[in-house]
Amino acid sequence: MSVNDAMEAARYNPVASNVYHLFTRENPSRSQPLVVNNVELLTQSNFRGNRRTIILIHGWMNSATSDFNTVLVPAFLAAEDVNVIVVDWSAGANALNYRTVIANTLSSGAAVASFIDWLNQAAGSTPVQYHIVGHGFGGHQAGIVGRNVQGDITYITGLDPALIGWVNNVNRFNPQDGRYTEVIHTNYGINGYLGDLAQVDFYPNGGISMPGCDSNACDHARSFFYFAESITTGGFTGRQCLNYYAAILNMCNLLPGRLQMGGLRPKIGQTGVYLLETNPAPPFSMG
Template sequence: MIAILLFLAFTIVAGLPADHILIRPDHELRYQHVEGGDGLYLADLWTKLSDIQDAARYNPDSQNVYHLFTRDNPSVSQPLLLGNAGLLAITNYEPHRRTIVLLHGYQDNAVGSLNAVLVPAFLAAEDVNVIVVDWSLGSNSVNLATSVANTVTSGESVARFINWLNQAAGVTAGSYHIVGYGLGGHQAGIVGRNVDGDVAYITGLDPSFYLWIINSHKFRPDDGSYTEIIHTNAGINGYLGTLGHVDFYPNGGVNMPGCNGATCDQERSFFYFAESLVSGGFTGRRCATYAGAMSNLCYMWGNLRMGGIAPKTGSRGIYRLETNSRSPFSRG
């Protein structure tokens, strides 16, 4: 799809306007408010020629930035560079530890709320390597379609980085937990399907909804050995239907207690997940469908814990749970 759009961008006749519309999604208003790193942004959902040209200029292999955090450097990161084994050798990276990869969302960066919440939570829960990916040069286009296209190329690039790191350090994909939020939620799946070997655990935190319904690159259940989705703004900024081996719909997946808008709803996904890493809790009851989870009509047998440090490999299904309006959010 991306190759076709690039071909169109460079072969379209010279007489067309500079911002000729290439793709106009059916049944979508052109401008929608979409959750970003620090609030709602008015995003353009139509794809113009200039947007494809912008996406073509983004080179994640050289423009993505990788920040390493460990218990030895919990607040000041150490840089990692694709192909630079010498730099890797002088960092606190340890191959015997599990490695966590964190992917931010639209209009965000490495120092946004996602990483401020999850980096300390992971380091408190376990002695791990935490790699924060800053792909803000790809995610922060005003045009959402450009950022969606860059989500794919960035994910493929992050997978190349992981493949290089694994070869350099002598580790496998089985020691990884990849976590993404919003656009990064889908990118986490893209990374998983492009890494050599099976990633042990992939978590999508309220993966994005706009422009992903029929997108062939969206999160897939088999992107990792165990894949889990936490929906907190379903059908608005977050994806409505199921995407993983297991999908959780806290409070029905929308209108989180204690929140008064879409941004707060979406951010609850990583606050709930962070709490699950440190203290557990969040037991969901099984539902037959996501519609049942959203309408609180869940009569199937079986419970499952949401989130947590360890993958629940082999688990499947849709689950609903209730939360408190403030921390601690878990009701057990």
């Protein structure tokens, strides 16, 4: 980073700027604010420490109201009685300079981890109850949160984690960031990361050009549409590949392994790369 980049990143203080929006089945459309160290606000909210908690982290130039959240919040609440917390780190995500956004991704991830640690202490919940989901730059941030939380997050999902600035970055999504980690690649080499990043990596339609899409932005967004459908209806059976090269070349007919993409429950113990095909419009799953 240049001096100017560092100065720009220093202006973002995630502890003060990040906003945490709680959604539950009691308040599915209007969020309740959660503020670190504010126990009274937490007590007055619908957060329940005995539920699973979903943490959603948006990507570059996005916010709490972006499609990523408007698609996934209702999907999770329809599928299960959970706490859904939308992290709005738009104060750090809306920088035009990608080096600044990367620095902000790291500092925001550390701040979100501290927020989760406080939440667990105040509400009596544990990291085992958490599923962290991030898109784009938020995909890498999901991993950063997982490795900074006190304890092991059970389930971390990266939805087309970003490519630019992350190829040689040691802070990128890592297979060991949670007890089970999974990545869905839908626009590799452009908006999304090319190689495998998690314990299990899925490459729908080869990972770059999605049926029914006519832009890279559409391809990039398909990751969270596919994931939302996997939560509510299941489906999306992947065929095991030798490696990610085989997946992007659509050459995955030799190995017998099959695995469901996404879903509510972590597939702890599973590893590998998987290929699957989708329909061009909902329902996207072909089974």
